[in-house]
Amino acid sequence: MERLIEKVYAEVSNELSIIYQKRKYTLFFQKIMWLITGAYFVLMLLNIGANYFPNSKNSFLSFFEQFKAAPNNPYANIYPIIGLVILLYPTAYGFARAFQKFKIKETQTIAKMVKMLFPKVSFAQNTAVPTNEIAKSKLFSWINVNSLMYSYGQLRSSTNDNVINIADIGIVEENISNKTIGSFMRIPILNIVLIIYQYVLKNIFTNKSADNVYYTFRGMFCWLRFKKSLNGHTVILTNNQRSKLDRFFSTHFKEEQKIHLEDPRFTDQFIVYGTDQIEARYVLSTALMERIVTLKEKFNQPILLSFQNQQMYLAIKNENGLFSFPSGKLASIKIIEELANDIETALQISTELKLN
Numbered sequence: 001m002e003r004l005i006e007k008v009y010a011e012v013s014n015e016l017s018i019i020y021q022k023r024k025y026t027l028f029f030q031k032i033m034w035l036i037t038g039a040y041f042v043l044m045l046l047n048i049g050a051n052y053f054p055n056s057k058n059s060f061l062s063f064f065e066q067f068k069a070a071p072n073n074p075y076a077n078i079y080p081i082i083g084l085v086i087l088l089y090p091t092a093y094g095f096a097r098a099f100q101k102f103k104i105k106e107t108q109t110i111a112k113m114v115k116m117l118f119p120k121v122s123f124a125q126n127t128a129v130p131t132n133e134i135a136k137s138k139l140f141s142w143i144n145v146n147s148l149m150y151s152y153g154q155l156r157s158s159t160n161d162n163v164i165n166i167a168d169i170g171i172v173e174e175n176i177s178n179k180t181i182g183s184f185m186r187i188p189i190l191n192i193v194l195i196i197y198q199y200v201l202k203n204i205f206t207n208k209s210a211d212n213v214y215y216t217f218r219g220m221f222c223w224l225r226f227k228k229s230l231n232g233h234t235v236i237l238t239n240n241q242r243s244k245l246d247r248f249f250s251t252h253f254k255e256e257q258k259i260h261l262e263d264p265r266f267t268d269q270f271i272v273y274g275t276d277q278i279e280a281r282y283v284l285s286t287a288l289m290e291r292i293v294t295l296k297e298k299f300n301q302p303i304l305l306s307f308q309n310q311q312m313y314l315a316i317k318n319e320n321g322l323f324s325f326p327s328g329k330l331a332s333i334k335i336i337e338e339l340a341n342d343i344e345t346a347l348q349i350s351t352e353l354k355l356n
Contacts, residue, residue: 005340008116009333015109016330022102023325029095036091040084110153110323117340118155121347125153125323130167133223137313138235139304140171140217141250148172150215153323157347162355164224166346168322170215219301219318222346226312226355232275233308234259234283236292239271247273263289269296283307291353298345298352312355318342 107125114123129151135143152168235256237243247253259272259280266289274280296303304315320326322342325335345352 001340001344004117005333005336008113009336011116012109012113012336013331015105015112016325016335019102019105019109019325020330022098022105023327026095026098026102029091029098033088033091033095036084036087040080043080106325107153107323110325113336113339114155114323114343117336118157118343118347120157121343122156123153127151127154127167129169130154130165130221130223133165133313134169134171134221136308136311137221137223137306137315138233138253138308139237139306139313139315141246141252143171152321155343155347159347159350162225162350164222164347164350166322166343167221168324169217169219169221170321171217172214217315217317218321220314220316220322220342220346222314222316222349224312224350224355226307226310228283228307229310230279230283230307232279233306234272234274234280236270236272236284236305238302238304239267239269243271259284261289266290266293269293288353295345295349295352299342312349312353314346314349316342316346 111123111125114121129149131149134140134149148171150170152170154168155166157164157166237247247256253273255275256273257275257277259274259277261267261272261281261284263286266284270292272280272284292303292305299316302317306313322339349355
């Protein structure tokens with residue numbers, strides 16, 4: 001594999017440099033576009049503030065008087081909007097063009113790399129989101145029919161009579177954080193401040209491309225056949241407060257209970273929920289728990305798993321996505337190594353966990 005990685009890098013190194021430059025242009029227009037929008041929102045807040053000090057002699061606040069509708073100038077309050085449109089149009093057009101060119105080159109190069117590294121694996125980028133599988137996995141507590149989901153490509157491989165599907169997905173979860181923000185959005189003045197933070201400042205100061213800023217989950221999602229037939233489900237989540245709160249407040253999994261396990265190395269990293277204590281322990285043998293911990297170390301990222309019927313689901317968080325390039329310079333063979341390692345590890349999940 002090492003020689004193959006070196007060959008792939010030699011083939012695409014020039015393309016990686018081109019992609020890096022195209023992304024720089026995209027981020028430049030992205031920052032300018034949102035900087036203009038941010039400045040507009042700040043001026044709008046000051047304009048609103050000026051209404052509370054109508055008698056103020058402050059020369060700065062008096063500047064906004066010219067934007068108040070008056071009998072001799074009834075359309076004065078439209079001028080700032082016209083100005084915003086004039087400023088935003090060229091930068092928005094430049095961003096759209098740069099982003100399109102960047103994404104086309106990125107998807108073409110990713111496809112070339114995957115096909116060179118794994119020629120026997122079926123790979124497609126224009127695939128539908130595996131919505132049903134994501135819902136059946138029960139890994140994401142707050143997903144509902146209105147949740148936004150995106151697909152960036154899917155691998156499919158058949159080994160030892162087992163088919164594994166690997167998708168790169170993005171999900172905007174309907175979680176507690178988003179619901180809280182949604183509630184604050186209904187409060188006048190505060191909603192403008194939140195818009196500036198959520199949709200302006202994040203885009204100005206981030207080094208992520210626009211399509212990656214807002215996802216609650218972005219990363220790899222896999223599903224494959226599990227040899228044991230189950231009546232209920234068992235879900236393995238990262239052991240942190242966020243997982244516990246999301247599960248506690250969810251209305252979808254009231255039949256679940258926390259599963260108590262005795263492996264300290266496993267329980268330090270994971271928290272388990274299921275519909276049946278006995279069945280969960282039947283699924284999570286001591287050997288399987290050890291192999292799951294090892295699998296997490298191989299991915300070096302948070303992982304989520306679930307077992308239901310005769311299916312196993314696995315999600316690995318990756319802020320850049322599996323089939324997208326990370327931020328920063330790309331002129332490194334490490335880019336190829338990480339992609340190859342993630343895909344190879346995923347393809348060997350059945351063997352790694354000894355599911356067959």
